[in-house]
Amino acid sequence: MTVSLKLEGLYPEVVTPLDGNGAILEREFIMYVQQLARVGWIAGGVVVNGTLAERPDLTPEERVRLVERARVAAPADFDVIVAVDADDAEGAVSAVNQAAEAGATAALLRPPAKTARALVETVDAEATLPLVIRVGADVDAETLTQLGGLGSVSAICTDGGDFAAQHAAIGESAAHLTAADDASLVDHLVGGADGALMATAGVGTVAWAKLLRLCRDGEADQARALFDGQLAGLGPALRGGQDAPRGVLVKEALVLQGLISTAGMRGGDVADDAQREDVRTALVAAGLLPG
Amino acid sequence: MSQPQFWNPDMPAGRFDDPEYRREHFDHLSEDLTHGRYIRISGAMREQCPVAHSDAHEDGFWSVSRYRDIEYVHMNLEEFSSCPVTIPPVGNPRPMAPIESDPPLHKGYRRILTDVFSKPTQKGKEDVYRAMAVELIEQFVERGRCDIAEELCIPLTLNALMDALGVPGPDRAMMGNIANRIVHRTGGADDTVLAVGELYAYFTDLSEQRRADPQDDIVSALCTAEIEGTPLSLIEILDVCMILVPAGFETTASSMSYMFLMLAEQPELAQRLRDDPSLIPAALEEMLRYSTPVRGLARTVVADVELSGQKLRRGDRLHLNWLAANHDPEVFDQPEVINIERKPNRHMGYGLGPHLCMGLHMARAEMKVAFEEILARVDNIRPEDVDAIVESTGPTWGLTHLPITFDKR
Numbered sequence: 001m002t003v004s005l006k007l008e009g010l011y012p013e014v015v016t017p018l019d020g021n022g023a024i025l026e027r028e029f030i031m032y033v034q035q036l037a038r039v040g041w042i043a044g045g046v047v048v049n050g051t052l053a054e055r056p057d058l059t060p061e062e063r064v065r066l067v068e069r070a071r072v073a074a075p076a077d078f079d080v081i082v083a084v085d086a087d088d089a090e091g092a093v094s095a096v097n098q099a100a101e102a103g104a105t106a107a108l109l110r111p112p113a114k115t116a117r118a119l120v121e122t123v124d125a126e127a128t129l130p131l132v133i134r135v136g137a138d139v140d141a142e143t144l145t146q147l148g149g150l151g152s153v154s155a156i157c158t159d160g161g162d163f164a165a166q167h168a169a170i171g172e173s174a175a176h177l178t179a180a181d182d183a184s185l186v187d188h189l190v191g192g193a194d195g196a197l198m199a200t201a202g203v204g205t206v207a208w209a210k211l212l213r214l215c216r217d218g219e220a221d222q223a224r225a226l227f228d229g230q231l232a233g234l235g236p237a238l239r240g241g242q243d244a245p246r247g248v249l250v251k252e253a254l255v256l257q258g259l260i261s262t263a264g265m266r267g268g269d270v271a272d273d274a275q276r277e278d279v280r281t282a283l284v285a286a287g288l289l290p291g
Numbered sequence: 292m293s294q295p296q297f298w299n300p301d302m303p304a305g306r307f308d309d310p311e312y313r314r315e316h317f318d319h320l321s322e323d324l325t326h327g328r329y330i331r332i333s334g335a336m337r338e339q340c341p342v343a344h345s346d347a348h349e350d351g352f353w354s355v356s357r358y359r360d361i362e363y364v365h366m367n368l369e370e371f372s373s374c375p376v377t378i379p380p381v382g383n384p385r386p387m388a389p390i391e392s393d394p395p396l397h398k399g400y401r402r403i404l405t406d407v408f409s410k411p412t413q414k415g416k417e418d419v420y421r422a423m424a425v426e427l428i429e430q431f432v433e434r435g436r437c438d439i440a441e442e443l444c445i446p447l448t449l450n451a452l453m454d455a456l457g458v459p460g461p462d463r464a465m466m467g468n469i470a471n472r473i474v475h476r477t478g479g480a481d482d483t484v485l486a487v488g489e490l491y492a493y494f495t496d497l498s499e500q501r502r503a504d505p506q507d508d509i510v511s512a513l514c515t516a517e518i519e520g521t522p523l524s525l526i527e528i529l530d531v532c533m534i535l536v537p538a539g540f541e542t543t544a545s546s547m548s549y550m551f552l553m554l555a556e557q558p559e560l561a562q563r564l565r566d567d568p569s570l571i572p573a574a575l576e577e578m579l580r581y582s583t584p585v586r587g588l589a590r591t592v593v594a595d596v597e598l599s600g601q602k603l604r605r606g607d608r609l610h611l612n613w614l615a616a617n618h619d620p621e622v623f624d625q626p627e628v629i630n631i632e633r634k635p636n637r638h639m640g641y642g643l644g645p646h647l648c649m650g651l652h653m654a655r656a657e658m659k660v661a662f663e664e665i666l667a668r669v670d671n672i673r674p675e676d677v678d679a680i681v682e683s684t685g686p687t688w689g690l691t692h693l694p695i696t697f698d699k700r
Contacts, residue, residue: 258384
């Protein structure tokens with residue numbers, strides 16, 4: 001089955017707000033998605049059920065529910081991209097089709113490099129949603145070309161590696177998104193990226209959107225100045241080194257900004273004081289919190 | 292009825308008299324638009340550029356001034372988000388429920404407050420409001436003069452709201468101060484952010500008390516409310532309080548202040564209402580249409596759309612000029628005239644559509660008893676010193692000082 005979608009702009013990967021008992025705070029989730037949708041034309045959609053959203057700890061029913069909630073929260077032309085497990089083709093097809101029924105507009109898969117082509121070909125043949133394929137630096141140009149040529153693959157998101165070579169390999173067959181949140185982001189956006197999947201974009205989306213707008217307007221120097229002056233510290237602060245669980249520091253940042261109420265995670269992870277202070281410092285530097 | 296003098300349309304409006312300037316820089320908060328200037332300038336906008344882009348306030352916004360366009364925006368929640376509801380935003384981190392909430396949350400939040408603000412409930416509160424009004428009036432009626440904004444409009448509406456919320460008497464003046472800092476930005480933009488923080492801190496404490504010991508008040512109701520089986524979280528409770536404090540009393544006080552000025556400027560209108568108090572409710576509606584203290588609210592475009600031929604893109608901000616709409620001759624015959632027999636009078640003084648002001652029955656009840664009690668006690672109301680009248684701008688415009696004289700009956 002061939003289904004396609006034009007992907008363009010910022011695609012923040014959203015967290016899943018949880019209360020103290022680990023239950024999903026649906027109304028906070030809806031408000032959070034709506035806040036992102038209001039940023040403007042430059043925010044193309046959101047990614048739900050990603051690793052940042054604690055996908056491994058969500059039940060299948062909860063994953064479907066989050067897609068449904070994101071759909072009703074967002075305007076019709078705002079994409080709801082659902083991240084699905086890509087351990088095996090059969091499971092991926094099932095998850096993609098379930099997400100389609102819940103109202104998702106595309107599915108995001110991150111297959112292992114060695115099996116990427118075979119897995120995506122199977123999903124492409126049977127799934128009912130446009131696909132976004134996220135690949136690492138280890139994917140070769142031939143695979144990128146082949147993936148981009150599949151009918152349902154609407155975008156390929158590259159995470160590391162030689163962006164220009166990857167861009168050439170993908171060509172016009174699919175949109176090219178970047179996952180960079182470091183200084184190379186501006187280079188990628190100026191160098192032809194159609195947009196960005198952003199693990200930090202739920203924090204400071206307006207600032208990221210301004211950066212993208214500057215890149216689109218050909219104002220690369222201003223974009224770099226904006227990045228260096230405000231945004232450079234966000235990515236590292238929200239990753240917090242190897243020890244920090246994915247999502248916990250992003251949640252801390254969202255709490256500090258008042259966008260969600262608690263930073264709790266299902267695994268019980270919490271930021272330590274030093275990490276929390278680093279996040280606060282990065283938010284202040286980005287102009288997202290008063291100094 | 293004649294046109295009230297305060298709104299003399301011929302007063303010069305400086306740079307806003309230049310059509311090009313106002314088209315590109317219209318600012319609904321400008322102090323250059325006080326008195327009757329706002330009506331005249333926004334009327335000119337409505338005729339010349341009904342959907343005009345202004346570069347005022349950060350990234351700019353579209354000023355919408357035709358009744359029908361504004362009506363369309365209000366009725367289409369799917370195309371126009373209610374958040375943020377002001378330009379510039381107040382500074383609250385999350386949407387203020389229910390005024391800034393969109394579907395599917397909007398109905399759930401409104402439903403919680405429906406009973407509190409319903410017409411029957413507020414009708415039943417009239418005696419309470421009347422007692423508050425009488426107590427205040429008796430403090431100044433012997434003097435033959437007062438600052439009616441400061442001595443009646445503000446304390447009456449503040450007391451009524453604080454009573455409804457469950458805020459104890461000693462804290463009410465402080466809350467009034469916080470609301471002023473938020474609504475009129477009396478301490479500047481940074482202070483507004485501080486005031487929002489103080490308001491959140493206060494209601495955090497109060498909601499903790501009410502969770503432990505519920506009373507018959509709004510904060511207790513919020514603490515026990517559920518939407519689809521889920522209780523409100525603390526931040527949801529705080530967000531509701533965040534909108535209720537400024538919107539719940541300050542708008543009514545401002546409305547009342549303009550109305551008292553109209554009575555002071557139009558003794559024949561005052562006498563007519565004194566002779567037949569049953570005309571007061573319709574008169575209040577017409578004076579509200581005319582003065583429109585909430586000059587308008589904001590919307591955000593969530594899907595590309597065209598309005599009066601102007602293409603708008605997702606993320607664009609709109610300011611809906613309610614005052615311009617309330618003076619739109621396509622909807623209101625002779626809009627510059629105060630006609631208390633105007634029917635229909637579908638004005639936007641309380642907004643329109645699904646986000647219609649929830650507190651309108653409370654406001655109407657408070658204003659009705661205040662006017663009944665004043666008119667029953669005094670004759671010959673007139674402005675004491677027009678130069679001492681202070682008009683404040685902001686999301687809500689109003690008279691914060693209105694010295695009047697009168698003869699006790």
